[in-house]
Every structure is written in structure tokens, then in C-alpha cells.
Amino acid sequence: MWQPNQFRLLDTGVHSAAYNMALDEAILMRVGAGEAPPTLRFYAWDRPTISIGYFQRVDRDVDRSRVNARGFSLVRRMTGGRAVLHDKELTYSVIVPGDHPLAKASVVESYRQLSQGLCEGFIELGVHAEVVSLAQESERAKYATLGSAACFDSPSWYELVVEGKKIAGSAQVRAHNGLLQHGALLLDLEPDDLFDVLTFRSEAERSRTRKEFDERAISVRQLTSREITYEQAAAAFAKGFAKGLDLELIPHAISAQEHQDALHLMEEKYTNDSWTLRR
Template sequence: MRYINVESTDPAFNHALEEYFLKESDAEYFILWRNASCVLLGKNQNAYAEIDLEYVRRHGLSVVRRITGGGTVFNDLGNMNFAYIVNDDAGSKRVFSSFEPFTQPIISALRFLGVNAELTGRNDITVSGKKISGNAQARTHHRILHHGTLLFSANMSDLSAALKTRPEKFQGKAVKSVSGRVANICDFLAEPMDIHSFRSYLIEYLMEHDSNSMPYVLTGHDEEQIGRLAQRKYATWEWNFGKSPDSEFAHTKKFPGGLIDVHFDLINASLCNVRLWGDFFGQEDIVKLEKTLEGARYEYASVAKRLNTLDINDYCANITRGQLCELLLDDSPQAGGGSDRKETGN
């Protein structure tokens, strides 16, 4: 595995770098970097529902959309980001939506420092019930990108203010504030360490425990191609914000597979301008699912018939067709539905 210690703190460049090595190389990589203050959106999320735009603009925070699913995170120079880019080989434990193989080396490195870290929930690393790392994935052409945050000495007031709290995500939980659920790694260290020392320690530890490790330095060609991708995609309004949903209907619900917001217009009793947002994971582009729903009659049978043409798990992992139908129809009786509804599988 090639280890890249990225000096750039430009979030657009750094996330273009991930996509570049994911799609333009067959080699496997571990990448470590920091971002200047920014908000990172999940691939399927609605920027206007997830962030406090006034605060972001007032403080000059960048907003960058990732190519991975999952939720919105705040980054500053007190946060370390890591990424694994690997081949999805047959028989390998490193498969899409499996988080343990990628988080375990990080957890081991933290435990060596006396930090009692563990993988909890879908995709979080926690210490004493506090989240110190969120993780997300993308898959393309039999290659997997797994990346995560490591809150080391992040500014918690900025983190809390930049992100909107979504009540649907915390059903049954007493603590609902962002700052109340997260913590910095530095607070759990037995001996003081700054983020630069932590960065050096982390990459040295991981390389020492990887018999196939080798450092990799970006070439001039790499930097040129990554820079072009950053400007063409990750630095643009079109990618990061797109058109905000201007919908007559908006339904939100949290499922075991994640939170989904659905927005749509209802024209002549049919679905139009369908948009799906949320922190769910999926290996296929959600646009195909949205287009499949276009023109469906606003009734359970018609929506279910459209969804039956797709493997929903490819777009919204761990969310069933029946759950999507009920979300779209807001679980209310519709003509042709009623008591005849049946679960249609994944």
C-alpha cells in the first residue's frame, strides 16, 4: 500500500485527490491530510437543510460535497482526515459498507496511545460514548474509497454552529446538540501531543504494521490533474450546492439505513421533480432512482412497481422498497393502496 502524506489544506483539492486516485490508478493507497475550515456534505445531502448558510458565509467557510454517502461534517486544522483506497477483490473482507476492516487499524493506533476507541453504530469511532470519528464510503469500478475524520483538537463552537441539528436523527436519544455528542482525541491522551506529532505518529504506526507499505509523493502530473478536477468539480457551486429543492411536498424519516429527505412536486396526481437527500449509503448514483420515480402515480401500487425495477440496496443500503414507498406517500392511505400494501423486499 502506498502512503501519501498530503500537505495541501485546500478541501476542494484534497477531495479531488481522493477521486483521482480512486479512478485513475489501480494501486492501493492510505492518505492523510487536513482541511482548512470547511463543511463537507455527503453525496446525497441537501446543503440547505444541513448547514447554517449565514454562519458559513459570515465565517468564510468552504462548502464541499464528497463523493461518499453519510452525513455532514465540519473540518478545521484541528481535524485529521484519513482515506483508504483499495481494490474490491473477490473474497476480501474489504467490501463496500463494511467499516471494520478500515477503522480497526485506526482504532489500534489510538489504543496504543491509551485512547479507548471503538467502532459503534453504523460508521462512528467513539471514546466513552463520544464521537471522535465519522466514516463514509464510495465504490466505483471494483474499487473502494473509505475515508474518515479524526477530531483531534477541533474548534467545537464552530462545529456546532456551522451544522444544523436534525431532530429526526436523534429519536430516543437524550443528547441532541452536535457539540454534546462529539469530543477531541487530545482530551483522552495520557501525555500531551499536538496535531503535528499525532499526524507523524499515526502514519508511522500504520506503515510499521503494514509489511507492504511504501511512501508515495505526488508527481507534477498528479498535482496538475488533481488541480484541474478540483476546479472543474469540487470548487463549483453546481457540484456543492446544485439547485435547491423547490418542492410542494417534503417528507423526512430515519430508517436503520440512515436519514432520508424526499422532495417532489405533485402534478396531475403524478410525481415530478423527485429529489432524495440524506446520510444513507449507496454505491449507485441516486439520480437513477429519482428518474425511475418520475411520472409515477401518487399511489402505493404505482410507486412500488417503479421501485421493483431496481435493487434499492444499491442506492439506499439497508432501506427497503416498502419503507421508501411509505416515505414518499407519508404512510397515508392512497387510492389503490390501503390494506393491500405488501412489503416488497430490499
């Protein structure tokens, strides 16, 4: 019997955008059904990918012709938030059943708790991030932005920032009788790639928003001048989650059923325009 502080640790490595999103949902389904334990997963992307939030309108926020011209992937997440360029990063997901303390907590409180694990992970990499709370209006005003389609131009309720700049972006959903939070941990950053494929009302707006983005987001490489590998980052954040949330992480593998569920979700949902272009 798995205890609340015992999590299955999965490192699923590099996969396509559709499979990555499908596997997060497949694991959520099995965890929510009580057929898999609480899970911390790390993964990466087989090519640069724009992931858009559940509520975003693709044709308003993303230039699909530029996405295709660059050879990027485009996928819609089941979580909310704004567009993210997944490339030089470590991506994580935390998945727990509905009766787990993290799921019983409010959205804001669960973000706060999970941010402690992320914070400790950055410390393992030599980056002293801090958790920013935007619960007060004065703090929200400090981080107010132009409101672009890009995720990393402003922190959410509890986000990780270094020197006032966002270094991690997370999104959460409660579905399938469970909680899923996943996010991007920036090892390096190529803003030109992101801003080339987002749409703006004018080039002046693109330029203004890009300038603001540069003032709001930062990566591990920019802070440390070090090239951190995926493997180094995964090891650091495993230690960080274990310390920050007082977890026992047990290395494991996805089940055959989770893999089959993910393949089904890929075909029926995440590679299907009826999902990707639904808004």
C-alpha cells in the same frame, strides 16, 4: 509489483477543501485504473471547512451565509454521510482497486477491517478506543440520536468510540473501479463552530441537538489534555494502520498525473456550484 499488503503512504499536508476532495478522487481514478498502488493518505485543511455528504441538501442543512461570514469553506464529498467540520483533526483516506481484498469485502466488513487500523492509531496516541458494531438492533438503539445534519452525533456500523463517544467519522464510496474511504480523526473539537452554520427548524432544536452532540462526540485533547500536532498524529496512525491491517507502508509522493487530475476536478467539479449545490 505491489503486493496487497503494500500501500503507498502519502502525506500531502495542508490544502484547500476543493483540492483535498479532488485529490482523493484523482487518486481513486488512478488506483482503480491500475496506474497507482493501494494508498493511505493523510492531509489537513487550509481553513475550517464544512464538508457535506453526497446525498445532503445544502440549503436544508447548511446556512451558507454563516459559512461565508465565518470564512469557512464549503465542499461536497463524493462519499455519503452527514456534515463534518474539518478543522483540528487529521484526515485520512484509504484507496484500493476493485480487485483488492478490502474492495471485495462488503461495505460493513471493509469498515470493520479499516477500523482496526484506526483503533491502533488512537492507541499509539494513548487513547484506548474501541470499535462499535451496530449490526444488532440493541446496539443501534443505544446510539440512537435526533438525526441532525452533523456527522459526529452518532457512530456508523463500525466506528471508533471512547467511553461511548465518537472520536472518528468515516465515509466510503465505490467508484472508478476502486474503493475510497476517508474520514476525520478528532484531535480537538469546537462544536460551536459547527452548530453555528447548520440549520435547524428552531433554536430549541439547535440547543437540544447540540446537547446531544456533546454527549456523543469527543476529541483526543479532551481525553488526554494534550495538544497533539498533525505530524504526531500522522506518525501514530501510520503505525496504527500498519499494525491493525498488517501493512507495509512505503512513503511516496503523488504523481504529476494525479496532481493534474486533481486540478481538473477542482475546476470542473469541486469549486463549481453545479456540484456543491446540486441537491
